[in-house]
Amino acid sequence: MPIWLELALRVLVVVGAFLTLPLIVGQAEHKVMAHMQGRLGPMYAGAFHGWAQLVADGVKFVQKEDITPRAADRQVFRLAPVVALLPYLAVLLVIPLGPHGLVAQPLDVGLFFVLAVVGIGVIAVLMAAWSSANKYSLLGGLRAAAQLLGYELPFVLSAASVAMAAGTLSLSGIVEAWRPWWLLWQLPAMLIFFTAGLAEIRRPPFDMPIADSELVFGYLTEYTGLRFAFFLLAEYVGIVVIAALTTVLFLGGWKGPFDDQLGWLWTLLKVFAVAFVVIWLRVAYPRLREDQLQRLCWLVLVPLALLQLVITAAVKVAL
Amino acid sequence: MELPGKGLVKGLAVTLGTLGRRTGTQQYPDVEPDLPPRSRGVIALIEENCTVCMLCARECPDWCIYIDSHKEEVVVPGAARARQRNVLDRFAIDFSLCMYCGICVEVCPFDALHWSPEFEYAEHDIRDLLHEKDRLEEWVATVPAPPAHDHRGEPAKEQTAAAKRSGGGAA
Numbered sequence: 001m002p003i004w005l006e007l008a009l010r011v012l013v014v015v016g017a018f019l020t021l022p023l024i025v026g027q028a029e030h031k032v033m034a035h036m037q038g039r040l041g042p043m044y045a046g047a048f049h050g051w052a053q054l055v056a057d058g059v060k061f062v063q064k065e066d067i068t069p070r071a072a073d074r075q076v077f078r079l080a081p082v083v084a085l086l087p088y089l090a091v092l093l094v095i096p097l098g099p100h101g102l103v104a105q106p107l108d109v110g111l112f113f114v115l116a117v118v119g120i121g122v123i124a125v126l127m128a129a130w131s132s133a134n135k136y137s138l139l140g141g142l143r144a145a146a147q148l149l150g151y152e153l154p155f156v157l158s159a160a161s162v163a164m165a166a167g168t169l170s171l172s173g174i175v176e177a178w179r180p181w182w183l184l185w186q187l188p189a190m191l192i193f194f195t196a197g198l199a200e201i202r203r204p205p206f207d208m209p210i211a212d213s214e215l216v217f218g219y220l221t222e223y224t225g226l227r228f229a230f231f232l233l234a235e236y237v238g239i240v241v242i243a244a245l246t247t248v249l250f251l252g253g254w255k256g257p258f259d260d261q262l263g264w265l266w267t268l269l270k271v272f273a274v275a276f277v278v279i280w281l282r283v284a285y286p287r288l289r290e291d292q293l294q295r296l297c298w299l300v301l302v303p304l305a306l307l308q309l310v311i312t313a314a315v316k317v318a319l
Numbered sequence: 320m321e322l323p324g325k326g327l328v329k330g331l332a333v334t335l336g337t338l339g340r341r342t343g344t345q346q347y348p349d350v351e352p353d354l355p356p357r358s359r360g361v362i363a364l365i366e367e368n369c370t371v372c373m374l375c376a377r378e379c380p381d382w383c384i385y386i387d388s389h390k391e392e393v394v395v396p397g398a399a400r401a402r403q404r405n406v407l408d409r410f411a412i413d414f415s416l417c418m419y420c421g422i423c424v425e426v427c428p429f430d431a432l433h434w435s436p437e438f439e440y441a442e443h444d445i446r447d448l449l450h451e452k453d454r455l456e457e458w459v460a461t462v463p464a465p466p467a468h469d470h471r472g473e474p475a476k477e478q479t480a481a482a483k484r485s486g487g488g489a490a
Contacts, residue, residue: 034342035337036337036338038340038342040344280331284331
């Protein structure tokens with residue numbers, strides 16, 4: 001295969017995953033959340049149990065008027081949704097789906113790249129918040145900045161623990177080095193990473209920046225139509241990315257029975273299982289207050305992550 | 320001592336349990352709702368039973384019943400003088416005012432008014448909610464048979480009265 005064709009194919013597959021996986025997660029969220037609350041959820045769009053609800057939503061968003069407030073900083077305001085969305089696309093490029101190099105772009109510093117790129121999210125939020133010229137947006141944006149900066153620390157520390165255990169920064173390398181007993185060894189790191197990841201994508205119960213009951217809709221208040229849809233899409237891609245990272249780093253990625261042929265299936269199954277937990281947590285728990293949010297980060301997650309690093313190092317040296 | 324995080328696990332268990340249970344939602348426009356007996360949907364009028372006593376119109380708390388009538392003389396052969404009787408010209412209930420208290424149905428001495436469970440008579444124009452006599456009569460077909468008397472409840476007032484009149488004690 002000529003190299004350009006291969007490249008085009010890889011990018012196409014990743015864009016395909018980028019467009020379909022979040023929709024599947026979003027639809028699952030509609031239905032799972034509804035049934036967890038004793039409702040039915042969407043039932044009409046697409047005739048069978050509302051499977052086409054998100055397609056219909058997309059059509060609706062496209063039709064809506066695209067409003068930019070007069071006082072807004074137009075360029076920044078219009079750029080923010082794209083900045084929110086693109087980093088996740090870049091992250092999906094380096095996440096390994098299966099063994100034998102089944103990854104769009106193998107990268108030796110994959111983990112480093114992923115952590116750096118996910119951090120761009122905070123800039124998108126700040127851009128949206130500041131440029132909206134709305135005090136609720138600004139409040140939401142500042143909350144988001146405080147939250148994301150805080151949770152970035154346990155996020156990186158727990159990821160570092162795995163990288164230390166595996167002795168590599170390559171995501172494929174980490175999966176290859178992974179052994180089932182790491183589930184126990186890296187359990188605190190996994191919980192910390194997952195929690196911090198939730199906070200990172202601002203999912204309930206960590207949705208203080210959006211907090212629709214007090215901040216209207218936080219930094220999304222002034223957005224309409226397609227730009228708003230981009231932010232929503234970013235949230236769902238965020239779920240996929242966090243689920244995929246948790247899978248790859250802590251749940252052994254493609255490892256499972258017959259992983260030589262079915263590796264990709266194992267990865268997808270684990271990603272969806274983690275995404276289910278993300279939805280589940282949203283339904284089960286109320287939103288954390290701002291001070292509770294910060295306390296959880298600095299007084300619980302960061303010390304625990306440091307402790308995990310010590311344990312990882314000790315086991316590593318002992319082995 | 321309570322285990323830390325017990326509440327968190329409990330919350331997850333509740334939502335997971337609900338996920339597995341069937342929802343009670345009725346898909347209304349597709350599936351007819353299963354209404355309890357004596358549902359108050361709309362009031363039906365049996366015109367022949369109405370004597371224009373005006374009790375319903377007077378008892379109605381929000382004055383939503385409009386009755387017009389005139390008197391007619393009925394000449395009965397052999398009687399000393401002609402009798403008078405009321406003839407109903409107009410009977411209308413304004414369902415935009417009605418609060419479905421059912422006092423008119425209760426108070427009607429001649430069973431001219433009945434509850435029907437039909438509720439799908441929404442209108443685009445609020446003025447169309449004024450149901451005239453003919454519309455009210457159409458609802459009669461939808462009035463269900465009265466539910467059976469509770470077999471352990473006290474006997475109906477009519478029964479007790481009938482028993483008294485015929486000389487026996489309470490039935």
